[in-house]
Amino acid sequence: MMTSLRNERGIALAVAIFALVVVGALVTGAFFVGMQEQRVGRNTITYQQAFSAAEEGAQRQVANWDANNANLIATGDSLMFAGTVGSNGGWYRGSVRRMNNRLFLVRSEGFSRDSASRQQVGLLLRLRPIEFDVKAALMTQGKLKIGGSSQIDGHDNSPSGWTCPSPQTGLPGILLPDATQIETSGCTDMSCVDGVPPVAEDPTITSSTLTNFGDVTFDELKTFANKFVPGGGTRKIQPTLSGTACDKADVNNWGEPLNPTSACGNYFPIIWVAGDLNINGVQGQGVLLVEGNLSVQGGFQFYGPVIVKGALNTQGTGGHFNGGVIAANVNFDQSVVLGDAVVNFSSCAITKALSNSAPAFLLQERSWVNLN
Amino acid sequence: MNRRGFTLIELLVGVILVGIVSLSIYQLLINNQRMYRQQTERADLNTTLRGAVAIVPTELREANARDTVESDITVLSPTSVTFKAMRTLHFLCAVPVDNGATGTLTVWRNPSFGMRGLDPARDSVVLFAEGDPATRTDNYWLHANLASIATGTACPGGAASVTLNLASVHPVGGLGAVTDGAPVRAFEVVQLLTYTDAGGESWMGARRFAKGGGWTTTQPVLGPLESGGLTLSYFDTLGAATTTPSEVARIGISVSGMTREPVRTAGGLQHVIDTLSTQVALRNNTR
Numbered sequence: 001m002m003t004s005l006r007n008e009r010g011i012a013l014a015v016a017i018f019a020l021v022v023v024g025a026l027v028t029g030a031f032f033v034g035m036q037e038q039r040v041g042r043n044t045i046t047y048q049q050a051f052s053a054a055e056e057g058a059q060r061q062v063a064n065w066d067a068n069n070a071n072l073i074a075t076g077d078s079l080m081f082a083g084t085v086g087s088n089g090g091w092y093r094g095s096v097r098r099m100n101n102r103l104f105l106v107r108s109e110g111f112s113r114d115s116a117s118r119q120q121v122g123l124l125l126r127l128r129p130i131e132f133d134v135k136a137a138l139m140t141q142g143k144l145k146i147g148g149s150s151q152i153d154g155h156d157n158s159p160s161g162w163t164c165p166s167p168q169t170g171l172p173g174i175l176l177p178d179a180t181q182i183e184t185s186g187c188t189d190m191s192c193v194d195g196v197p198p199v200a201e202d203p204t205i206t207s208s209t210l211t212n213f214g215d216v217t218f219d220e221l222k223t224f225a226n227k228f229v230p231g232g233g234t235r236k237i238q239p240t241l242s243g244t245a246c247d248k249a250d251v252n253n254w255g256e257p258l259n260p261t262s263a264c265g266n267y268f269p270i271i272w273v274a275g276d277l278n279i280n281g282v283q284g285q286g287v288l289l290v291e292g293n294l295s296v297q298g299g300f301q302f303y304g305p306v307i308v309k310g311a312l313n314t315q316g317t318g319g320h321f322n323g324g325v326i327a328a329n330v331n332f333d334q335s336v337v338l339g340d341a342v343v344n345f346s347s348c349a350i351t352k353a354l355s356n357s358a359p360a361f362l363l364q365e366r367s368w369v370n371l372n
Numbered sequence: 373m374n375r376r377g378f379t380l381i382e383l384l385v386g387v388i389l390v391g392i393v394s395l396s397i398y399q400l401l402i403n404n405q406r407m408y409r410q411q412t413e414r415a416d417l418n419t420t421l422r423g424a425v426a427i428v429p430t431e432l433r434e435a436n437a438r439d440t441v442e443s444d445i446t447v448l449s450p451t452s453v454t455f456k457a458m459r460t461l462h463f464l465c466a467v468p469v470d471n472g473a474t475g476t477l478t479v480w481r482n483p484s485f486g487m488r489g490l491d492p493a494r495d496s497v498v499l500f501a502e503g504d505p506a507t508r509t510d511n512y513w514l515h516a517n518l519a520s521i522a523t524g525t526a527c528p529g530g531a532a533s534v535t536l537n538l539a540s541v542h543p544v545g546g547l548g549a550v551t552d553g554a555p556v557r558a559f560e561v562v563q564l565l566t567y568t569d570a571g572g573e574s575w576m577g578a579r580r581f582a583k584g585g586g587w588t589t590t591q592p593v594l595g596p597l598e599s600g601g602l603t604l605s606y607f608d609t610l611g612a613a614t615t616t617p618s619e620v621a622r623i624g625i626s627v628s629g630m631t632r633e634p635v636r637t638a639g640g641l642q643h644v645i646d647t648l649s650t651q652v653a654l655r656n657n658t659r
Contacts, residue, residue: 015393022397026404033411037418044422075553097483099463100553102505105483122461122485124500124555131506363500365436366513366557368655369461371485 046112049090050119054110056085057092058123061106065360067226068266071127072356073098088113102127104360107371122369129358130221130270130287132213132305134324136175137195137345138337141205142311142329144176146192147185148338150318154195157344159303159322161260164348171345172200185338195345210328211309218307218328221289222272224359227251231275231292237300238282239264254284257303257322257349268304268356276310279319286353294327299340304353314341323349406636413631414644421648423594424576424627428564429652434458436656437620439498441542442515444559444656445617452565453604453623457580459495460486460558462534465527468499470547474539475516479556481523481532486558490534492518494582495558497536501549514546517583518558565590566602576602576627594627598645601628624651 061081070079075098082093094108106123137154138144146152152174156167173195174182182199184190190198211218229235229251239256240247246264247253254271256264268286275291281298288294288302293310296319303322311334312327318341325343327335337343362368378386435444435455447454462479469476477499495518503510516538526533536556541547561581567590568574575595579587595601605624608614626649634641 011390019397022401026400029404029408030411033408033415037411037415040415040419040422044426047426099555100551102502103500103553103555105463105555126508126511128508361508364508364511365439365658366434366498366500366555366656368434369485369557370430370434370458371461372487 043117046114046117047119049085049112050110050117051121052110053085053090053092053112054094054108054119054121057081057083057094057108057110058106058121061094061096061108062123062125062360062362065125067357067359068268070096070098070104070360071358072266075100085110091115102129120371122371124363124367124369125360126363127358127360128224129354130213130216130224132324132350132354134171134305134326134345134347134350135202136172136200136324137343138173138312138325138327139175139205139210140312140327140329140335141177141207141210142327143181143183143334144174144327145183145185145334145336145338146174147187148192148315148340150187150192150314150337150339150341150343152193152195152337152343154198154345156348157322157346158348159257159346161258162348162352168347170196172196173198173343173345175200175202175205177201177203177205183334207328210326211307218289218309221270221287221307222291225270225272225289226357226359227254227269227271227286229271229273229277231273231277234278234280236281236298237279237284239267254286254288254302256283257285258283258301266356268353270357270359285349286357296341297339303346303349305350311335312337315339318342320344322346323353409633410635413633413635417629417631417644417646420594420597420629421627421646424625424629425648425650427593428625428627429650431455431457431562431564432623432652433655435654436513436658437617437654438658439618440512440658443618443620445620446561447563448604448606448615448617448620450604451600451602452563454561454563456496456498456559457562458557458559459488460484460490462556462558464499464550464552464554464556465531465533467552468547468550470545470550473541473544474519474537475541475547477536477538477556478526478533479536480527481534484534490518490521490536490558491560492520493584494560494580496560497538497556497558499550499556500554501546502551502554503549505551512546513557514541514543514550516541563587564593564602566597566600573632574599574601594629596630596632598628598630601630602626603628620654621657622651622653625649 078095078097084091090113092110097105104125109120154173155170158164173193179201240250240253246267255267256262270287273290276293278295279300283301285303288306290308294308295313297316299317301320305323306325308327313336316339318339320342322344323346437443437445444456462484465480466478498513517540519539520537522535524533567577573596575592577590578593579590603626606620607622608619609621628647630643630645
């Protein structure tokens with residue numbers, strides 16, 4: 001056998017090895033080009049994933065503006081957020097930073113699903129506090145019946161348990177175009193009305209002046225609402241919790257003004273009632289917009305401005321309004337403030353309700369920033 | 373005698389066989405090299421087109437063509453666009469000093485955002501003017517030339533600051549409507565255009581406006597392109613074509629790239645040309 005091996009001659013092995021090397025080089029070259037192309041394509045996808053995630057993170061903060069927390073941030077401080085995009089679309093994190101009284105910067109970092117790519121965008125937001133020119137504890141344009149044990153007071157009252165600045169100069173208790181439209185029942189010599197003065201007339205008051213506030217109208221205000229209440233029926237308004245957090249999804253939860261340090265103490269919704277509403281207790285705060293008539297009983301207590309497009313009616317153990325009430329009376333129905341009703345002017349309740357519920361909008365121009 | 377060796381016939385057969393094998397391998401190598409080059413050229417072309425839809429929209433997206441004071445798009449044509457490219461974002465840490473046509477801003481050094489620092493040689497600024505806090509309908513952005521900058525610790529609490537000295541404030545006296553905390557954006561004027569290099573190849577390039585010396589040398593951004601391979605089209609808010617800078621709401625971008633070397637295709641040896649089109653909406657337009 002050894003002899004036989006010695007007799008092996010030729011170049012087959014060398015040629016085969018050479019061919020293998022050549023073919024290997026060819027395959028490697030093709031593989032390299034394909035791999036490079038695949039990587040570039042992959043990078044494009046991850047870039048888009050990260051960019052989309054950053055965009056979603058920022059836009060969500062605007063669409064779901066958390067007024068009750070974000071509006072309370074001190075200038076220079078931030079509120080953090082994080083989330084995911086769908087089930088496979090990447091994730092984001094970022095912050096809402098307050099730059100001054102009205103301006104916020106939303107900074108959103110987006111990441112691809114595999115976190116290999118990162119993009120960062122920003123949005124500039126401006127608070128748009130609702131401007132209410134409250135001129136009296138109770139403003140109306142039509143007939144008004146007052147009396148019983150009710151009390152209407154235009155002096156500036158600070159809600160009990162709230163931290164408020166010094167009271168302002170008082171306002172009229174009642175302001176309406178014609179004081180002869182007031183009918184009393186047991187309120188001799190307007191003894192149930194107090195203010196500076198207790199009753200004042202303003203002949204310029206019309207349906208229009210009572211439904212236009214600064215640069216917004218009643219109908220525009222409705223678009224800011226974050227609590228929608230169908231008209232009709234009787235509701236018991238009171239705070240509710242979801243676990244330990246304030247249950248803001250509950251249509252009958254309008255915050256907890258009687259306990260400002262509770263979970264719902266800082267919850268000031270903008271409430272739009274699509275028709276008539278009857279309330280039978282207990283408490284709420286924020287901005288209340290009623291498309292129809294509002295009837296209150298059961299000692300319901302509300303803190304903040306109330307605008308009723310129709311008539312206001314409080315009887316029995318009526319309602320307590322702390323802030324200011326505008327009963328536009330567009331149909332000239334008679335408003336009735338009887339029973340144990342209380343209508344107190346409170347600049348503190350109005351200011352807090354408006355500032356804590358103010359929506360934020362993108363700046364009208366140059367609101368979008370590429371932060372990369 | 374054990375005499376070994378090849379006959380002439382054996383040698384000729386061997387040489388012919390080796391020649392055939394060598395030729396086959398050579399042909400294989402040549403084909404593969406051609407295919408590799410073709411793949412590489414096509415991959416480069418794809419990269420060029422991808423780059424076009426990544427870079428151009430990113431540059432243009434932040435523009436506000438409908439700025440009520442001065443449009444960010446200054447000159448437009450089907451083959452080039454001159455615009456204010458946003459570079460940095462800062463926030464005031466103090467109320468500005470208003471001297472009419474000039475003024476001084478003090479901004480936080482942190483937070484601030486941007487890929488580079490402020491450069492008075494090429495940057496100008498726009499800054500947010502609040503006006504009456506009770507309404508947002510009077511809000512606008514001032515324009516000003518950035519004359520010089522200085523770093524310091526002039527922000528509240530001795531925090532790091534940058535002082536921006538402004539000239540040519542427009543509108544004059546507008547700094548009085550600017551509040552503490554307002555955003556400030558620095559920009560440079562940039563032109564995207566097509567140009568032909570010394571080798572006769574067409575490219576998409578960019579140049580910026582240096583305040584002291586006019587336009588800088590055009591730098592290549594993408595290419596090579598087919599001759600006339602960059603086409604820009606401009607649309608207003610209703611989707612109609614427009615040639616007025618202040619009406620632009622959307623820009624169409626069409627890039628026709630080509631391989632640098634000719635590659636063998638079904639039609640013979642030639643440059644492969646491919647086109648990619650996209651559109652970008654100007655996100656910061658006045659609404």
